[in-house]
Amino acid sequence: VWSVFPADTAYFGGGPQSLMVNYRVANLDAMLAQLRAAGATVEDRVEDHGYGRFGWATDPEGNRFELWEPKG
16 A cells, blocks of 8 residues: 655655555564564654554664554
8 A cells, every 4th residue: 555645754754765664563562572672773652543553663774664553
């Protein structure tokens, strides 16, 4: 699924990143904990929506990515 964001969006993180990969996960909390334990930069914020929960992290090259745990 593709979403369209304004050209000046900060949603993808700082820097020149013009897109963000979204990974579907079965257990968001466990995946965020695993990423933190591995030394990844993980945002403290988690968002809950009617269609699932979202969290964000940054890879070693500085690319922000999104994790999505779908509802139900």
